Amino acid sequence: MxxxxxxxxxxxxxxxxxxxxxxxxxxxxxxxxxxxxxxxxxxxxxxxxxxxxxxxxxxxxxxxxxxxxxxxxxxxxxxxxxxxxxxxxxxxxxxxxxxxxxxxxxxxxxxxxxxxxxxxTAMLAVAARIGAPLGHDFCAISLSDNLKPWEVIEARLEAVARAGFVIALYNPISRARPWQLGKAFELLRGVLPAATPVIFGRAAGRPDERMAVMDLADADASRADMATCVIIGSPETRVIERGERAPLVYTPRFLTAESRR
Amino acid sequence: MxxxxxxxxxxxxxxxxxxxxxxxxxxxxxxxxxxxxxxxxxxxxxxxxxxxxxxxxxxxxxxxxxxxxxxxxxxxxxxxxxxxxxxxxxxxxxxxxxxxxxxxxxxxxxxxxxxxxxxxTAMLAVAARIGAPLGHDFCAISLSDNLKPWEVIEARLEAVARAGFVIALYNPISRARPWQLGKAFELLRGVLPAATPVIFGRAAGRPDERMAVMDLADADASRADMATCVIIGSPETRVIERGERAPLVYTPRFLTAESRR
Structure with a gap:
């Protein structure tokens, strides 16, 4: 050479x-x-x-x-x-x-x-299809415990949920990691309001795209697969119903008075 | 109509x-x-x-x-x-x-x-110019206190720094908000190692692009302007010196043994 x-x-x-x-x-x-x-x-x-x-x-x-x-x-x-x-x-x-x-x-x-x-990146594409859920402070966490211990993931989820961040989860689930997403929802239900919107954004922009929004109380991990990015709102995140159109989910740019603690 | x-x-x-x-x-x-x-x-x-x-x-x-x-x-x-x-x-x-x-x-x-x-989005463009500082869990925070109280910003910075996230700061400084970035560095110096890399990424991909990397201990807020995205590493973030080439900054995909607490 x-x-x-x-x-x-x-x-x-x-x-x-x-x-x-x-x-x-x-x-x-x-x-x-x-x-x-x-x-x-x-x-x-x-x-x-x-x-x-x-x-x-x-x-x-x-x-x-x-x-x-x-x-x-x-x-x-x-x-x-x-x-x-x-x-x-x-x-x-x-x-x-x-x-x-x-x-x-x-x-x-x-x-x-x-x-x-x-x-x-996936969270931006998913967010764009559903409104503006990342409109205020947010974070991205890989839910794979192949490269970091599960306790670290739990500690991070709890820290950001308590601090008011919207959370985007990458690598939420796989055949080798079937329980982590359910466990994450369980943990977050202890910190966030039951009505916090959760977005399952699969294959955004591809022919097999599938978007779903549900309350954290009802969030079902089996809705996700390897091609899914899951976005969990903050207590500020809002849903706008639009009749026959899909609802919009967004996080306002400002904090409301009641959330200023 | x-x-x-x-x-x-x-x-x-x-x-x-x-x-x-x-x-x-x-x-x-x-x-x-x-x-x-x-x-x-x-x-x-x-x-x-x-x-x-x-x-x-x-x-x-x-x-x-x-x-x-x-x-x-x-x-x-x-x-x-x-x-x-x-x-x-x-x-x-x-x-x-x-x-x-x-x-x-x-x-x-x-x-x-x-x-x-x-x-x-800016943090992705800045990260790409410098290596892979967002290679593991990270968050994006707007440093503007026009839309949320400064105490909330401080609490969020402290929460994510302690939890090991890389932090991307949007809207770090403006004429009307001259002191916030300096104050954020001050707070983060109390939480993160002095050698944590800080990236000032200005106008990524534009003719007036300017990239700088320094230790948190030396990070100087006056380096930033409205066109700057500031990325603060986690304790895992590493700098690779490359002689005449600009150093690479990246955050490994895995947690090292000593950081597993």
């Missing part, structure tokens, strides 16, 4: 947005068109319309660090490499895995040209 | 992303091209390349509810109205103001076709 080839290498970590082609930014489209090798979880790679000269290296969803290292290795060999994520690559996705691999890897990986291309 | 005209009215609340034309989604571009009347804060309207037949109604940044009501009125009169925001319209922006106006306004406003077009 020559020094010259090294200098042409680049690694781009690209967010493809929640799923609709209309929500892929022109920047993402351009960087994809410039790429030579594409690393990612199969369903994300399937969204790309690659040319015959563009190479596709698919891997399982759980092999993030291996995938990042393989991609960095090819970039160091001079290739224009793309690592693709759904949504935004910086939100519970590949950008952090690539940074982890860079920190742990050979010094030459730090010299690589790294570009992160942001995208519309 | 005939019933027929009412039915053709539509109000779209559009996120134009952080500023680069490459980060405007094709969906936003399409909805803009379909619009007849455009309501917004002047700098956001200035980003649009409107046709002579498209009407522009600019207003000051503080008149959000009036602007929303004026836009809804025109939509109810049968116009295809666009309300434009920078970033994502659902994050401290116009989507919540439009929902507030709908809830308080005449019943016919609930019958209007409302479309919210999501966009890349």
């Amino acid at each position: 020559s020094a010259g080839r090294q200098k042409t290498g680049r690694i781009a970590v690209i967010g493809l947005g929640p799923g609709s082609p209309e929500q892929v930014t022109p920047e993402a489209t351009r960087v994809v068109s410039e790429g030579e090798e594409f690393f990612g979880y199969t369903p994300y790679l399937d969204r790309l319309d690659l040319r015959p000269d563009q190479l596709r290296i698919a891997s399982d969803n759980r092999e993030e660090l291996d995938r990042a290292s393989a991609a960095l290795k090819r970039a160091a060999e001079g290739k224009k490499v793309c690592v693709v994520s759904g949504g935004d690559p910086g939100v519970f996705a590949m950008a952090a895995a690539v940074c982890e691999a860079i920190e742990a890897g050979p010094a030459e990986w730090r010299d690589l040209d790294l570009v992160v291309v942001p995208g519309v | 005939s019933a027929g005209r009412q039915k053709t009215g539509r109000i779209a609340v559009i996120g134009l992303g952080p500023g680069s034309p490459e980060q405007v989604t094709p969906e936003a571009t399409r909805v803009v091209s379909e619009g007849e009347e455009f309501f917004g804060y002047t700098p956001y309207l200035d980003r649009l390349d409107l046709r002579p037949d498209q009407l522009r109604i600019a207003s000051d940044n503080r008149e959000e509810l009036d602007r929303a009501s004026a836009a809804l009125k025109r939509a109810a009169e049968g116009k295809k109205v666009c309300v434009v925001s920078g970033g994502d319209p659902g994050v401290f922006a116009m989507a919540a103001a439009v929902c507030e106006a709908i809830e308080a306004g005449p019943a016919e406003w609930r019958d209007l076709d409302l479309v919210v077009v999501p966009g890349v």
Whole structure:
């Protein structure tokens, strides 16, 4: 490998947005068109319309660090490499895995040209379909206890619910993690009003989109799957009924007098 | 006004992303091209390349509810109205103001076709330019005490810092609110390690972009202006030095053993 080839290498970590082609930014489209090798979880790679000269290296969803290292290795060999994520690559996705691999890897990986291309992350797409539930202070929590202990997740949920944040839950449920979302609802029922709106936003902007709103008292974890982002309102969050149209859910920009404690 | 005209009215609340034309989604571009009347804060309207037949109604940044009501009125009169925001319209922006106006306004406003077009919000664009600081649980807080009391902001900052969230601060400073960001840093210095990375991300993706990283101990509020999103790391957030290249800042996807309390 020559020094010259090294200098042409680049690694781009690209967010493809929640799923609709209309929500892929022109920047993402351009960087994809410039790429030579594409690393990612199969369903994300399937969204790309690659040319015959563009190479596709698919891997399982759980092999993030291996995938990042393989991609960095090819970039160091001079290739224009793309690592693709759904949504935004910086939100519970590949950008952090690539940074982890860079920190742990050979010094030459730090010299690589790294570009992160942001995208519309799931909670924003879900919020847009239902009104403006993230209209005031909010947080995003991954409910996966593969990478942090469940007690930490519980402590975080309780802290933000008590402090009045709207909560967006990523990775709410999977075959290997079937009980966590139900447990989270149980905990939140002890902190938030029973009528707090809960949004189940599945596959926002895709043909199989499904949106549902219910009270926290009735929130049923079995409504969620791996493609769902769950948004739990704050005590301020309001529902506007609209007759035959779907209700709007929003969190006002201001705090009402009674909530100022 | 005939019933027929009412039915053709539509109000779209559009996120134009952080500023680069490459980060405007094709969906936003399409909805803009379909619009007849455009309501917004002047700098956001200035980003649009409107046709002579498209009407522009600019207003000051503080008149959000009036602007929303004026836009809804025109939509109810049968116009295809666009309300434009920078970033994502659902994050401290116009989507919540439009929902507030709908809830308080005449019943016919609930019958209007409302479309919210999501966009890349500032914290995602800033994070992408610097690595992956939002790679684990994070929150977004507006530091404006125009719409909520300062004590609530302090309580929220303390709750999320103690619970281990990365914190993105929107509206960190303005001429009318000069001291709040300094006070927030002061409070956070009492909770977080002195070496916690703080990112000042100004105008991400625009020609006047400016990114700076410093330790919380040295974080200087005067570095921020109205176009800045400030991201404060968690105790997990790491900085990778890269010689001549700008350092990378990221938050690992997992919790390290020593932080599991």
